[in-house]
Amino acid sequence: MTATSAPPAPETAAGRPLPRLPWNRHLIAIAVLAVLLVPLPLILPPAQASVAVRVLIFALMSIGWNMMSGFGGMFSFGHAAYFGIGAYASAWLLVEHRVSPWIGILAGMVVAAAFAALIGFLALRYKLRGAYFALATFAFAEMLRLWATNSDFVNRAVGYHVPLRPEASWWWLQFEPSSPNYFWVALALTVVALVVSVLYLRSRAGQFTKAARDDEDAAAAVGIPVMRYKLLTMALSAAITAVAGAFYVQYFLFIDPDLAFGSSVSIQAILPAVIGGVATVWGPVIGAVVMGPLNDVTATMLRNPPAGLEFLQGRSGLDVIVYGTLLIIIVLVLPKGIYGTIRQRWFRR
């Protein structure tokens, strides 16, 4: 126990102004970005516009993941569960009961939040930590996948095709494939998710969640009901990722158990945040911007492979290889992610 060498001289900060909080800056940045992005689908060629929609879906999934795993510190390896619940809830309501996808999105959010709270309760009740927690979340997503694959209730491995409508409709969330409306809807959803996450972080609940992440016992000792706020965070996180799943179905018009609950979906929720910066507001968005186009680049490459690699024509897998490589490099070289590193270098913290 060494004492501080600094003399205990001027010990007061009275009169020094309190530091400014970042929240308003974040909200302004979100608003500016949203306005700037509105004309994007009118400028981009259709192929690029669909990449932009994919970027937004990635961002939305990962904003959800980041809330629980980044800000909440509960590393989820099974966000496919919530993405899939969102996708299946909306598809099931639409195909089997002719319910509007808008209501389907809400239903998906509610079911996903409830499921997350249930898993969270069990995991926290039985004090699962670290590897055990990650494996438990993974197991629940896999269980849903297996159940969906073998249940007549949701059409087994076949999944659902969204029936095509004769004309475009906002109520049924269906437009011409090249319509900019898809981008605008995805943009609106992503912006809402970002705003919600900033407001949440600013709120009492968000502050308590971060405290509980840093030190659960210390948080409890100052009077924070840790379990309640962790569950709340998980539920919110699941609901946001469920929105991505529900929108995915309406955009791609198709869902099956692997696309919904497969472990690669969980990875797609993790990757943008890791690339951009875990536990930062902007990390998932920046990561998604990096990831989205890669998909397109590799697809083009496999359609016209370079000389010497012709045998790869029509094959798949290259995109995921690139993701995997990126993941390893980022974790080893930039563990705070792109935005996290920049923020650390350029700003004080």
Place this chain on the structure above:
Amino acid sequence: MTSPADQGHVAAAGDVATLDPDEARAPAGRAVPWRRIAVITALIVVAVVLAYVRSGSGVVVVQAVATGVLIGGVYGLIAMGLTLIFGVLDIVNFAHGSFLALALFLTFGLAQAGLHPYLALAVSVPAMFLLGVLVQRGILAGAMGKPLENQLLITLGISLIIENALLLFFGANPRSVPLPGDRGVPIFEAVANLSRILAFVGALLLAGLLYLLLQRTRLGTAIRAVAANDTGAQLVGIDTRVIYAVTFALGTACAGAAGTLVAPLVTIEPTTGALFNIVAFVVVVLGGMGNVVGALVGGLVIGLAEQLGGIYLPGQSPLLSVFIVFVLVLFLRPQGLFGRSA
């Protein structure tokens, strides 16, 4: 003034490793836990009886038990590798199944070239060992001691790369490796393929070899020392970096051997490894993370659970019952059947 133990850290009191009073009284791994073995055996007997009640057919149950035990031995071998890596390097290796998949394709390629599938062991085991060394030294060493999530993500990245490289080069169409002279062998009223029986025997032999290596050789002693306390091991002159690399490689070699052994039993696809990976995780948790003998027993239990689950939940994937067992174990006995120890 302050004692070295972090006593403010009350969470440690609820830590999974110290939960069990039995473990505290009898330090892990010394005495044979007869009582627990008896309980597990009793549970298995009950499960078998219930399966009989449910199906009403003796043949079905005997068949399930035979198939379950046989494949369970292979699960055990795979899980031994995984649990060894966890016990020594503290890494949850998500890439374990993809090493198995690599060995499957390697075996396929060698069989295509005319080699007997089991002779492929002579290639797949050293190849996976070598790859294990390279991966550990080249990639994972840079993340030793970092938060668990980092290592999880890195091994996940490795598995994505391997699995999709296989997909890229071999395509998604399923392949198979027929075993020359394979036939059905009657076991009581049931029938098991010779390839399945040989895989079981081979897996048990290799598991036994691994056990001997860990218990009887200098290398094994060093590995166990590092697992118990790596700073301590370093102080007595063990080069932990070498041990980490060798242990990881031993683990991947187990996956490689298992890959060759099961090649005649499974459809060979890039995703086949992922299935084994999932099962291996379940087995590892069941056996107690880091507990090598536990993994072997856990493998048999999970093999049985998978097959009997098919009887309880007809129409559902057998994997579903594996996961149900998994979740129950995670919540009710997170330290596994035999607690954690190497």
Place this chain on the structure above:
Amino acid sequence: MTLLRVDGISKSFQGLRAVDEVSFEVAEGSILGVIGPNGAGKTTIFNLIAGALRPDSGRVHLAGREITGHTPHQVTAAGMTRTFQLMRPFYSMTVLENVTIAVLAGGGAKRTARTAAAELIDRVGLGRWRDAPTEGLPTAALKRLELARAVASKPRVLLLDEVLAGLVPAERAPVMELLEQLRTDDGVTLVFVEHIMAAVMRLSDSVLVLDLGRVLTTGAPEEVTRDPRVIEAYLGEDPHAHA
């Protein structure tokens, strides 16, 4: 009036009886010093009464209400807050953010929470570290942060686990003054574990001496330090050594 009453609490860790049938009472507005050699069970007693550990037997009453087996946040809500011997800050946050969260958790309004926290930080003498990240703060600052955070939740009873340890003598005086102020101005009841005998002698109304999990003796500070059993328990170690 008795504010905190502990009746025969015990706790064993794998056969080791860390706390053995310990009973004591603390009157409202008083200061109880708890002393005892390393490993005597002082921190464990805090863990038991603050809800971090569940006692094997015995009961704890706070202001007449039984709180045995309550969770830590329930105990804090009931009016008793503890500090940690090994400091446990919210490491990703600044000092100000740490204390603000405690103010909020204690029911403080969001608008005024930061100002209230800043005042508290000045009061414990942490002012010049107010906006510093907690990572890398010196021990002395972290100890005071523990104190500020605990006070922020407006407790009636404050359990302090060696808040003076790691401070140089010049730094101790203001903290001791603060503790006295907390009692006289804020009416807080204090239970504090301390090895520094000068502080124990100066602050305590009464002293509880623990050894091997048991209460060795209890009484006024002067009586207790003269007790030969107490000197024996410190194994020849002069209880005044730290002063």
